[in-house]
Amino acid sequence: MNSLRLVFSQLRRRPLQTALGVILLGLGIATLVFVILVQGQLARQLERDARNVDLVVGAKGSPLQLVLSAVYQVDVPTGNVPLATLEQLRRNRLVAQAIPLSMGDSFRGFRIVGTERAYVELHDAKLAAGTLWEQPMQAVLGAEVARVSGLGVGSTLFGTHGLAEGGAVHEDAKYQVVGVLAPTRAVIDRLVLTDVASVWHVHEGESVDDAEREITAVIVRYASPMAAAIMPRQVNADSRQMAASPANEIARLFAVVGVGIDTMRAFAWILVGSSLLTLFVTLFNALEERRYDIAIMRLLGAGRARIAWLMMLEAWLLAGMALLLGLVVGLGAVALVGRWLAAARAFTLSAAEFAPALATTLLVALAVATLAAVLPAWRASRMHVARTLAQG
Amino acid sequence: MLSTDPIVHRYGDATVLRAPAIELRDDEHCVLTGPSGSGKSTLLHILAGILRPSEGTVRIDGDNLYPAAGRDDRWRGQRIGVVPQKLHLLASLSALENVTLACFLAGRAEHAGTAAPLLADLGLGDKLGVRPEDLSLGEQQRVAIARAIVNRPRLLLADEPSSSLDDDNARRALDLLFQAAKRAGALLVVATHDARTRGRFRREIELTRPA
Numbered sequence: 001m002n003s004l005r006l007v008f009s010q011l012r013r014r015p016l017q018t019a020l021g022v023i024l025l026g027l028g029i030a031t032l033v034f035v036i037l038v039q040g041q042l043a044r045q046l047e048r049d050a051r052n053v054d055l056v057v058g059a060k061g062s063p064l065q066l067v068l069s070a071v072y073q074v075d076v077p078t079g080n081v082p083l084a085t086l087e088q089l090r091r092n093r094l095v096a097q098a099i100p101l102s103m104g105d106s107f108r109g110f111r112i113v114g115t116e117r118a119y120v121e122l123h124d125a126k127l128a129a130g131t132l133w134e135q136p137m138q139a140v141l142g143a144e145v146a147r148v149s150g151l152g153v154g155s156t157l158f159g160t161h162g163l164a165e166g167g168a169v170h171e172d173a174k175y176q177v178v179g180v181l182a183p184t185r186a187v188i189d190r191l192v193l194t195d196v197a198s199v200w201h202v203h204e205g206e207s208v209d210d211a212e213r214e215i216t217a218v219i220v221r222y223a224s225p226m227a228a229a230i231m232p233r234q235v236n237a238d239s240r241q242m243a244a245s246p247a248n249e250i251a252r253l254f255a256v257v258g259v260g261i262d263t264m265r266a267f268a269w270i271l272v273g274s275s276l277l278t279l280f281v282t283l284f285n286a287l288e289e290r291r292y293d294i295a296i297m298r299l300l301g302a303g304r305a306r307i308a309w310l311m312m313l314e315a316w317l318l319a320g321m322a323l324l325l326g327l328v329v330g331l332g333a334v335a336l337v338g339r340w341l342a343a344a345r346a347f348t349l350s351a352a353e354f355a356p357a358l359a360t361t362l363l364v365a366l367a368v369a370t371l372a373a374v375l376p377a378w379r380a381s382r383m384h385v386a387r388t389l390a391q392g
Numbered sequence: 393m394l395s396t397d398p399i400v401h402r403y404g405d406a407t408v409l410r411a412p413a414i415e416l417r418d419d420e421h422c423v424l425t426g427p428s429g430s431g432k433s434t435l436l437h438i439l440a441g442i443l444r445p446s447e448g449t450v451r452i453d454g455d456n457l458y459p460a461a462g463r464d465d466r467w468r469g470q471r472i473g474v475v476p477q478k479l480h481l482l483a484s485l486s487a488l489e490n491v492t493l494a495c496f497l498a499g500r501a502e503h504a505g506t507a508a509p510l511l512a513d514l515g516l517g518d519k520l521g522v523r524p525e526d527l528s529l530g531e532q533q534r535v536a537i538a539r540a541i542v543n544r545p546r547l548l549l550a551d552e553p554s555s556s557l558d559d560d561n562a563r564r565a566l567d568l569l570f571q572a573a574k575r576a577g578a579l580l581v582v583a584t585h586d587a588r589t590r591g592r593f594r595r596e597i598e599l600t601r602p603a
Contacts, residue, residue, distance in 0.1 A: 001489055001496040001504065009484040296480045299442060300539070301469015301498035386443035389476055390433060 007314045010290070017286075021279045022322045025368060028271030029326025029361045030333065035265045036357040037334045041349055043254075046072070049187040050246035052122050054228065057085060057235050058217035063244035064253060070101055070217035071246050073111050073187050074346050076163060077103055080214035081241050089218055092234070094227035097122075100215045102199040105159035105173060109345045110145045112159050112175075112192040114199035114215075120181070122219070123188040129153050130179030136197040139175035143183035144190045144348075151177055157192070159202065173202040190345055272364060275322070279372035283315060287376045294380055295388040304381040311380050315373030319365040326361060327354070393418045393579050394439070394547060397448035400602075401434055409434045409445075410602040416595060421573060421580040423590055426599030432583040433477075435599065436551050439581060441468040452546055469498030473540030473578065475569070477551040479532050481524040487511060487535045488520040491542050500543045510538045514568070530561060537568055541576040548578040555586045562588055 011018050050071050058066045059079030068075035089098040099122065102114035113119075117132050120140070130153035132140055141151060151157060159173035160166075175194060183189055200213055222228060228245070235243035287294075294307055302310075331351040338349035394416045401409040409431030416422055424432050437443040439450060441457045450457040452471055457463060481490045491507040494500075508520060514534040524532055533553070540548055550569055554562035566582075566589055573580035582589065590596060 001492040005489075006485075006493070006496075009482075009489070013484045292478075292480045293482050296476070296482065297493070297497055298465065299440065299469075299474055299476075300494045301466045303465040306465075306497070386434075386437040386440075389437065389442075389480075 003310055003313055004317075007310060007317055010286070010293075011314065011317065014282075014286070014289075017282045018318065021275060021282050021318050022325060024271060024278050025275035025319065025322035025365065026325030026329065028268055028275050029323060029365060030328075030330035031264065031268035031271060032361055032364065033326060033330025033354070033357040034333050035261060035268055036360060037330075037351070037354065038337070038349065039261050040356050041353060042347065045186070045347055046250050048185070050250065052221055053219050053246050054222040055220040055231055055235075056217055056244045056246065057081065057089065057220060057241055058244070060240060060242045063242060064249045066217065066242060066244045067246050067249040069103070070219065071187070072347075073103075073113070073191060077216045078242070080216055081218070083213040083215055085241060086215060086218050089220060092231075094223050094231055095220055096223040097221040099219045100196050101217045101219060102196045103163065103216045104199065105161060105170065105202065106163050106165070106167065107145070107157050107159055107175075107192050108149055109165035110142070110148075110190055110192055111163055111345075112139070112194060112199075114194050114196035116196060119193065119219070120188070122221075123184055123186055125184050125186075125188050126182045128180050128182040130177070132179055133193070133195050134178070136195045136201050137175055138178045138194065138198075140179040140181060140193045141177055142181050142189040142191045142193070144342075145192055146180045152180060153177055159192075170202055185348060189348070272368060276368045276372050279315060279318060279368065280376070282318075283311065283373055283376040284379075286314075287311075287380055291383060291388050294383055295385045298383070298385040299389070307383075308377040308381040311377035312370070312373050315369035315377075316366070319369035323361060323365040326365075327357075330357070330361075394450070394452060394581070396439075396450045399435065399438060399445045399448035399450075401431065401438065401443070402446045407602045409438075409599070411435050411448075411599060412597065413448075414597060416579055416581075418577070418579055420595050421570070421593050422582075422595040422597060423593040424581065424583040424597050424599060425585065425590060427601060428585060430599035430601045432585070432599060433551055436474075436549055436581070436583045439547070440472055440474050440549055466497075466499045469494070470500060470543055471546045473543065473545035473548045473576070475533070475536045475540045475548075475550040475553060477553075477555075479524075479536040481532055481535055481539075483524055486521045486523055487516060487527065487531075490524070490535055491538045494539045494542050498543050503543050507538065507542050510542055511535070514538055530557075530565075533565060534568065537572050541572045541578065544576045545578050548573045548576060548580045550580070550582045552584055552586070553582060554589055555584060559588065562586065566592060 053071055056066055056070045058070060059081050061078030065075050066078050069077045086098055086100050089095050099116055099118050103111055105112045155177045157175050158169050161168045161170060232243040235241055331354055334349060335351035338351060341347050341349050396414040398413045399411045424435060426432055438445045441463060444458050485493060488507055491511060492504040495504040511520060516531060516534055519527060519531060553569060554565045557565055569580055
């Protein structure tokens with residue numbers, strides 16, 4: 001006999017109330033886990049993908065769309081800009097680096113992006129195998145692309161027209177895989193990279209003059225902080241093109257998405273709050289049901305502190321079970337949504353990075369249990385033994 | 393072994409108990425009698441150490457049961473065994489666990505090993521894992537007796553152990569209590585209004601309703 005077995009045996013006596021308390025708190029914790037992981041990973045990923053990108057220049061349209069398409073590779077591009085735009089930007093003294101992006105084709109839902117080798121350096125990506133491309137129609141696979149397709153150095157792949165899966169296959173878009181990148185957990189994992197000239201080769205043929213060539217967007221790094229005030233206006237002066245700052249657009253996006261996340265967070269706290277009430281009522285009822293048990297335990301030699309401790313232990317045990325349930329359900333939901341996102345070739349969301357949620361949920365469970373049990377425990381410890389026994 | 397001053401207990405203005413001084417040696421098993429309302433249960437609670445009397449005190453082997461600073465609950469649990477009238481076994485625990493609970497709570501874990509043989513001696517060897525709700529009343533009473541003596545107390549108290557039983561079972565219950573007291577080396581004090589039991593005790597303390 002020990003405290004734990006004693007408390008367990010008493011929990012078993014009322015499985016319904018026990019289950020209700022555990023499930024309510026468990027769902028609250030699960031929702032918290034989900035919100036914490038999604039928000040944390042989304043914010044981190046958005047930040048990581050946009051690292052080193054000060055400005056995106058592309059065709060006129062929605063600035064958010066431009067950022068989503070060029071930086072995060074999730075939306076469709078706004079259109080094309082002349083290749084001359086790139087040259088202009090490179091001549092600008094406020095620009096430290098300008099990298100072209102050319103999009104339009106995909107491979108099994110992964111985008112084929114024509115760019116320069118600087119794009120790989122921008123993302124701090126390292127080669128896991130092979131080399132970077134040396135000439136058009138050579139391709140380097142992001143880690144996720146290589147994993148899903150099973151292709152490696154020496155394989156060939158055909159691009160399909162359009163960014164979605166199921167487009168028409170370009171018979172002449174045959175790429176030679178020359179390298180595979182190591183995982184970065186950033187956007188580059190989901191891309192097939194090639195020389196910007198490959199895209200011209202596929203879409204326009206060799207005959208086209210440089211003056212008529214187009215690219216989809218240019219990623220710009222500023223040479224000085226002053227550029228942030230001047231560059232966008234300079235770019236926007238040309239009516240065919242537009243500048244968008246990832247930082248600004250993502251802040252705007254979060255202002256919208258944030259409402260959803262806040263709603264979910266509020267929902268989580270409502271669940272946690274109601275579970276606190278349920279636990280409190282459960283323990284208070286238990287106190288009434290068990291007043292003879294408590295009186296007998298006092299009679300047998302249990303002190304006030306021990307009685308209070310047993311009540312707290314009961315609450316902590318319930319919270320422990322709820323925590324386990326909440327983590328399993330919450331991480332399960334994250335893993336599920338993560339798989340769904342991966343299938344859509346969008347952001348990566350991983351249940352494996354659950355550490356940030358652990359401390360919070362542990363604290364919540366502990367606090368709920370302690371708050372719910374403090375009053376019942378105190379009442380139990382103050383019970384008048386002789387009067388209780390005299391009653392029955 | 394057990395000695396008390398004249399004891400008075402009051403609830404508010406109402407005096408509920410007026411008992412003479414008691415002086416009992418180890419084997420002077422004693423019965424507390426008196427009409428209902430004379431305070432038998434109250435005196436038993438006072439002797440059990442769970443009700444501080446308004447006047448007077450209780451000593452076990454010379455140790456004051458109610459010192460000003462209070463007694464550690466374990467100290468009481470180790471020295472006094474009680475068989476309450478309504479037994480109050482814990483419904484969530486088996487017969488054996490109800491007995492070992494007493495060892496655990498009194499800080500006498502070393503006695504837990506004797507619980508099973510003790511229950512077997514009381515005829516419950518095949519009921520160790522059974523919960524109280526599946527035991528007969530007589531079996532429940534034996535579990536309660538085992539629980540009261542497993543820590544080998546100095547004082548064994550029983551409240552109306554035979555009043556709800558027929559003649560045979562009442563005699564048997566009392567036999568068990570005497571055997572239990574002997575086995576534990578404890579002084580037995582029984583509160584009862586059951587006239588059938590009075591003749592078997594060496595000492596009798598008769599309480600009257602306080603004026």
